[in-house]
Amino acid sequence: MADGSGGDMLSWDESLFRDERVFEVDYLPEAFRHRDTQMESLKYALKPAVRGSRPLNVMAQGPPGTGKTTAVHILFDELRAQTDVRAVRVNCQVNATRYAVFSRLFQGVFDYEPPASGISFKKLFSQVTDRLVEDDEVLVVALDDVNYLFYESAASETLYSLLRAHEEQGGARIGVIVISSDLELNIIEELDGRVQSVFRPEDVYFPKYDEPEIADILGERVDRGFHDGVVDTQVLDRVAALTADQGGDLRIGIDLLRRSGLNAERRASDTVDPEDVEAAFETSRYIHLSRRLGGLSDSERALLEVVARHEGEQAGAIYEVFHDQTGLGYTRYAEIINKLDQLGILNAQYADVEGRGRSRELSLEYDTEAVLERL
Ligand SMILES: Nc1ncnc2c1ncn2[C@@H]1O[C@H](COP(=O)(O)OP(=O)(O)OP(=O)(O)O)[C@@H](O)[C@H]1O
Ligand SMILES: [Mg+2]
Incomplete structure (x- = not known):
């Protein structure tokens, strides 16, 4: 291929790629091998929806890059093509509040966005559920990367609204698939008791x-x-x-x-x-790092940059710099540290510091230069 025309350069129309798109992040593979068991379990849970009843809820877990999102895409495409079931996947990394999740559901149910002027959650909720009842439709919601709802303390209220929708609006039938790649997060345990009592999901595990x-x-x-x-x-x-x-x-x-x-x-x-x-x-x-950084807010990035530039220094000194730069207080600082820790970007460990009692020691989980470059 490299021979022929212009010396040892490939000409514009020469390429090693037959179809470069198959390497893009959002490419949906035509073949989905080694996931038959998981696909069977998901189908089993969703089957009632096809018959017009509330489906079983599902908790799908597994490490990153094991096909969880892909499985849901494939199933939801099938549901949309072959049945009357409404299926909406919500990316919780981007939609990390109950309001944002229901805005996505609104869009999924009405096929247009909710009014930008903003309506109350109550209104948003009832518009979605009323519509489902009117159209006699079952809704299946996939909360993808649900761990982000936990980091923002929004998981319980979101699930509560979804799982108890039929009590508020008689006849609303909603099933929920929660998907998490944070294996250290114990989903059930972290939910409020009132949610635990109504959330008994089928477990579907996606191994490496x-x-x-x-x-x-x-x-x-x-x-x-x-x-x-x-x-x-x-x-x-x-x-x-x-x-x-x-x-x-x-x-x-x-x-x-x-x-x-x-x-x-x-x-x-x-x-x-x-x-x-x-x-x-x-x-x-470093693809994980890039992906994780891509989902951070400005203040989260700011704090991470301070940690990267002051690695090894006392947590107190790091807070001072962060506070000077952003004007944010200690509570927000501590919240962000926790989130970055849970995301596996940094490690915040309590350590005994001589003469100062216990203090947090902050270190990056990745090479400092790699982090700074990508920020
Ligand atoms: N069995 C498979 N066959 C073909 N491609 C696959 C398979 N499993 C995963 N992939 C591909 O691997 C990539 C990652 O898959 P996917 O996004 O579904 O993982 P995930 O489990 O949702 O990861 P995360 O928890 O990080 O969101 C995608 O590009 C997807 O197309
Ligand atoms: Mg995914």
């Missing part, structure tokens, strides 16, 4: 893919995404090994394939070689 499974799934992407012969088995196995090594998040493998391909193109090579993979890995390994 093992290395052969990763190679199998990525192999499928390679076939669709690259021209024949561009990525050989040795390179694919290396990508799978690195992905498994980093905790098994398929996003890393997919990103690695794409970046490796771009590296090879830059070298005007017609194959992806191990050196392309190693070079790409320096970026791809």
